[in-house]
Amino acid sequence: MTRDNDPDRSVSQTVRALLSLRDLILSGALAPGERISELSMVERTGASRTPVRMALVRLEEEGLIEPIPSGGFSVKAFTEADIFDAIEVRGAMEGLVARAAAQRGVSDAALADIRDCLAEIDVLIDAMESSLEHFSDYVRLNARFHAALHELSGSPVMIRQAERAGALPFASPSGFVMAQSALPQARTILIVAQDQHRCVVEAIANREGERADAIMREHARLARRNLQLALENQTTLDLVAGSALIRRAR
Amino acid sequence: MTRDNDPDRSVSQTVRALLSLRDLILSGALAPGERISELSMVERTGASRTPVRMALVRLEEEGLIEPIPSGGFSVKAFTEADIFDAIEVRGAMEGLVARAAAQRGVSDAALADIRDCLAEIDVLIDAMESSLEHFSDYVRLNARFHAALHELSGSPVMIRQAERAGALPFASPSGFVMAQSALPQARTILIVAQDQHRCVVEAIANREGERADAIMREHARLARRNLQLALENQTTLDLVAGSALIRRAR
DNA sequence: CGATGGTTTTTTGTATACAGAACCATATCG
DNA sequence: CGATATGGTTCTGTATACAAAAAACCATCG
Structure with missing residues (x-):
């Protein structure tokens, strides 16, 4: 709602945020080990914090990110x-x-x-x-x-x-x-x-x-x-x- | 904050909601196929809608509940x-x-x-x-x-x-x-x-x-x-x- | 010059407000 | 009497406000 840079309006924000984040991680735009700040993801995905947070939970469950003890998540590094x-x-x-x-x-x-x-x-x-x-x-x-x-x-x-x-x-x-x-x-x-x-x-x-x-x-x-x-x-x-x-x- | 029926204050609301919900499902308090209303879960867990929602996402990823096409979740029925x-x-x-x-x-x-x-x-x-x-x-x-x-x-x-x-x-x-x-x-x-x-x-x-x-x-x-x-x-x-x-x- | 302590700023966790959609019930019309 | 329209209610999806905690920064002191 801040800006209408919506690539696809028919999909829910939650799904959009999930796809965006997964793509950011898989494409390497987010380095392994890097902390994922919710705010920056809000900027990148265009969705609000709530959908971003839901996407983060899903990605954690998927195993692509891992929780940081002090809070938040970081990109998991695979060997x-x-x-x-x-x-x-x-x-x-x-x-x-x-x-x-x-x-x-x-x-x-x-x-x-x-x-x-x-x-x-x-x-x-x-x-x-x-x-x-x-x-x-x-x-x-x-x-x-x-x-x-x-x-x-x-x-x-x-x-x-x-x-x-x-x-x-x-x-x-x-x-x-x-x-x-x-x-x-x-x-x-x-x-x-x-x-x-x-x-x-x-x-x-x-x-x-x-x-x-x-x-x-x-x-x-x-x-x-x-x-x-x-x-x-x-x-x-x-x-x-x-x-x-x-x-x-x- | 509405009521202080907190059984354990040291754990985050998110974790509490997750444990409560999982227990409700596994114990059978929520029947298989039954729709899970966020509001009722808010009442049952004492947490707000946000932690409840996060718990629901986790449980879906765990496979204990499944999304309903029209929105929300229902308890998965296992054979x-x-x-x-x-x-x-x-x-x-x-x-x-x-x-x-x-x-x-x-x-x-x-x-x-x-x-x-x-x-x-x-x-x-x-x-x-x-x-x-x-x-x-x-x-x-x-x-x-x-x-x-x-x-x-x-x-x-x-x-x-x-x-x-x-x-x-x-x-x-x-x-x-x-x-x-x-x-x-x-x-x-x-x-x-x-x-x-x-x-x-x-x-x-x-x-x-x-x-x-x-x-x-x-x-x-x-x-x-x-x-x-x-x-x-x-x-x-x-x-x-x-x-x-x-x-x-x- | 380095370390330490306090302050400011950011960030997360949580609650809540709002809008749109789905659902339900009722009433009206065929 | 039945089907459909319609109004209200409840629900979810989303955004945002607020508080506590963590992090960063800066200034002061040794």
Whole structure:
């Protein structure tokens, strides 16, 4: 109401503040360890203190910020080890959802849906043969596949937990973007990942819970190795979101 | 400030409101599905609307309440299946932390600490031979053991996730209380669980990650079977916290 | 020149006021 | 008699005011 610099008036202030703050943290505009003053966030988000405060509580619960004993919050600093651990957690959770889906069985419709998703990813990987132009589309689709996989478990509790497991940046196998120069490696990684995607879906279709679990854990290990490679050799792979979070650790 | 019905003045209003609300939900004073009006919570907790609102946001993030599309929150209703799933999730997470602890190795001091914890539980189980008087102590100690196990992983990310996995009521193997009449079965359960506790600690000490993982998963399966038994035959075992949450499902 | 104490300023925690939306009940019209 | 409009009531979402605590700053003293 002070100024009408509203980018979108249809969304509630609370949601706007949450998205703004999360973006500020993930983009690195707020340095790890930096104290978050409510007032400055009011200035940056345009919302009042109340929505900002609610967003801060949510972000604390999400794990992106942590409370300061004397009051207020600071941006949480993640180490490389934290990221690796998050990937492992995600692997364990996705192994569990895959196993559960296989054991309980899934509807043909759901199976068809997720296979469609796989097919779309195939198309995208083909399109990326010459350029990485559509990489962000791939990231989106990949996230959709994983969400669909969670859904196959049919368990709200597991879905919720699996989603939270990926809350940390880089927890997804595709949570980094590749430089043009790394095209061959990039495609190889994507193709292997896609193969695992396909395998897990078939394992679920065949009711092989143990195998589905194993595949998703292996999938996470692949992601871990790739991230490690990316960190050791950042000329070929360049980290995208939240690079500031990890900056402090190197 | 309206009335000084403050039970404890040393704690902040926010924390008081959070604890009050959580207790109201877990105790069943608020029925599953029931809408939570901020105003009534203000009356019940003695805090103002702002702390109540913050507590509500936290509880939503915890998963105990869910937002109503038209605004506000309602108490989440859990089914028996949800509880079983939560136990499985916890099993997966504790398997992971045990595996991680084994792979990374733990300090002798930490190992001694958790072994002390085991010894204390042994004493308590012995004391329960004739009566279940100290059962609540056992529940507390068991929680401490599991927390200590999480700590062994040495990973803040894993610890955090493991703790959240147990957020749902009953997710712990000892999340139910036993009636006096069930003393023999109760002790058997506790003894088997304690055996698994001991085995996982030894597996970690011997750096057997795979085995430590398997044991904790089996531990969860035991908890699941016991809960199932308790639900089928509630004359022998009686559910404690959050019985209202599950009431709707039966 | 450094340390210490007091003062000022900022910041958080809390309460409350206000506006708009949703809900409910009633009354009116078909 | 039923459906719909309408008015009032209650609720949430948001902004803001106020007080206590913390932090920062400055001045004074050793």
